Structures are given as structure tokens and as C-alpha cells.
Amino acid sequence: MSGNKRSDIVEAAARIASESGIAAVTVRAVAARAGCGLGTLRHYFPAQHELIDAILPHLLDQQLHDDGIDDTDRPRAARLATLMVQFLPPADDQDGDKMLSFWFEMSASALSVDAAPGATRQLAILTTRSHQRVRQWLRELAPERADDVEWLEDTADGLISLCSGLCLEALTPGSPVTLPRARHLLERAADRAF
Structure with a gap:
């Protein structure tokens, strides 16, 4: 992990999406993978779509x-x-x-x-x-x-x-x-x- 919690969350979500598809990017799954609580995740990404939006450029860059x-x-x-x-x-x-x-x-x-x-x-x-x-x-x-x-x-x-x-x-x-x-x-x- 990078030490920057927001970056860690985006990285965890992008890994989940790469492995299992965007539908697998749930708040609970990402929080668990990023090693943070749901409240911390919601602090950076109050809505699920904000998290999805944040990982899309990373997913494209992987391709x-x-x-x-x-x-x-x-x-x-x-x-x-x-x-x-x-x-x-x-x-x-x-x-x-x-x-x-x-x-x-x-x-x-x-x-x-x-x-x-x-x-x-x-x-x-x-x-x-x-x-x-x-x-x-x-x-x-x-x-x-x-x-x-x-x-x-x-x-x-x-x-x-x-x-x-x-x-x-x-x-x-x-x-x-x-x-x-x-x-x-x-x-x-x-x-x-x-």
C-alpha cells in the first residue's frame, strides 16, 4: 500500500475490477482489500459511482x-x-x-x-x-x-x-x-x- 489511503482504495478497487469485473467492486469488498473501514472508504468516496469513476482511467491504462x-x-x-x-x-x-x-x-x-x-x-x-x-x-x-x-x-x-x-x-x-x-x-x- 502507498500510504495514501485514497490511492490505496483506488488501487484495491482497480485490482478487484481487473480480477472479477466492475460488478464485483462493492464497498465491502474494496474496504476489505484496501484494509480500511467502510467509514474511511465513504469519506473518500461518498457514492459508489464515485469509486467506479475513479478506477476507470486505471482500468483503461491497464489495457x-x-x-x-x-x-x-x-x-x-x-x-x-x-x-x-x-x-x-x-x-x-x-x-x-x-x-x-x-x-x-x-x-x-x-x-x-x-x-x-x-x-x-x-x-x-x-x-x-x-x-x-x-x-x-x-x-x-x-x-x-x-x-x-x-x-x-x-x-x-x-x-x-x-x-x-x-x-x-x-x-x-x-x-x-x-x-x-x-x-x-x-x-x-x-x-x-x-
């Missing part, structure tokens, strides 16, 4: 790796493409299709007219963190442009938007965009990022 970002033997566009394809489902038909369906259902439930506020808030948290990670990668891959806010925002926003559009297109009946084609298109966009 997104930075592997190869420092591999200067590869062109930086290739390294960016490797990082960005993490936002697409695997090209394997069965797993990829399941992940696409899950992505669409999550997005649709958060964006529908009668969306639960929690779903919309959680999608916003994940979206914000995704944009932060892409900006971080771009700063590392192009340190000479790290202070160019317009380039960072345009490039990160464009790449994330492309990923969302490619996922939607890959789901659309009759579209020529398959998951392998989506990966190819994303790689081409990464080539043009610099």
Missing part, C-alpha cells in the same frame, strides 16, 4: 500498453500505429466481432436519449483518458512538437475519431471496411501524423 514506443529502430509512424491499433478490436473474426458489438452497445447506451447518467459519465471518463494517452504518445514520439498544442490536439483527436469511425464502419452491413482493413487504414493515418 493500453506503451510497448515499443522507445524502439528507435522502428520509424515513429510504425510505433504510433502499433499503439493506436489498441483502440481497435483484434482482427480475429469471432473475438473482434464480439468486441465491436460490446463497444457499440456501450456507446449506444451512453449516448441514447434515455441514457443513464452513469453510462454517459463513464464513457466521458474513458474518452478523456483515451485522448490523454494519445497526446502522451505523440509527445514522446515527436518531442520537437510537444509544445505545439494545435498539432497535438488535431492529431490526437483525428486519430481517436478515426478509430471510432472505423469501429462503426466495421459493424455496418455492406461496408468494405473489415477489421484488417480498419487496421490498414489506421496505419496509413499514423504514417501521415508526422
Whole structure:
């Protein structure tokens, strides 16, 4: 444990979610794992949704790796493409299709007219963190442009938007965009990022 009780609680909740899913993140389970009382947990997180909201960026970070970002033997566009394809489902038909369906259902439930506020808030948290990670990668891959806010925002926003559009297109009946084609298109966009 870190010595910072709030951080310990978030870390414990993130571990539970990673091991057993978000539904397993209960106040009692987290308090037990963090080694604190219910009152202490409620002091930092008065509502359950506040605890869930706090762990979402951590869960996304666990899914997104930075592997190869420092591999200067590869062109930086290739390294960016490797990082960005993490936002697409695997090209394997069965797993990829399941992940696409899950992505669409999550997005649709958060964006529908009668969306639960929690779903919309959680999608916003994940979206914000995704944009932060892409900006971080771009700063590392192009340190000479790290202070160019317009380039960072345009490039990160464009790449994330492309990923969302490619996922939607890959789901659309009759579209020529398959998951392998989506990966190819994303790689081409990464080539043009610099």
C-alpha cells in the first residue's frame, strides 16, 4: 500500500475490477482489500459511482500498453500505429466481432436519449483518458512538437475519431471496411501524423 489511503482504495478497487469485473467492486469488498473501514472508504468516496469513476482511467491504462514506443529502430509512424491499433478490436473474426458489438452497445447506451447518467459519465471518463494517452504518445514520439498544442490536439483527436469511425464502419452491413482493413487504414493515418 502507498500510504495514501485514497490511492490505496483506488488501487484495491482497480485490482478487484481487473480480477472479477466492475460488478464485483462493492464497498465491502474494496474496504476489505484496501484494509480500511467502510467509514474511511465513504469519506473518500461518498457514492459508489464515485469509486467506479475513479478506477476507470486505471482500468483503461491497464489495457493500453506503451510497448515499443522507445524502439528507435522502428520509424515513429510504425510505433504510433502499433499503439493506436489498441483502440481497435483484434482482427480475429469471432473475438473482434464480439468486441465491436460490446463497444457499440456501450456507446449506444451512453449516448441514447434515455441514457443513464452513469453510462454517459463513464464513457466521458474513458474518452478523456483515451485522448490523454494519445497526446502522451505523440509527445514522446515527436518531442520537437510537444509544445505545439494545435498539432497535438488535431492529431490526437483525428486519430481517436478515426478509430471510432472505423469501429462503426466495421459493424455496418455492406461496408468494405473489415477489421484488417480498419487496421490498414489506421496505419496509413499514423504514417501521415508526422
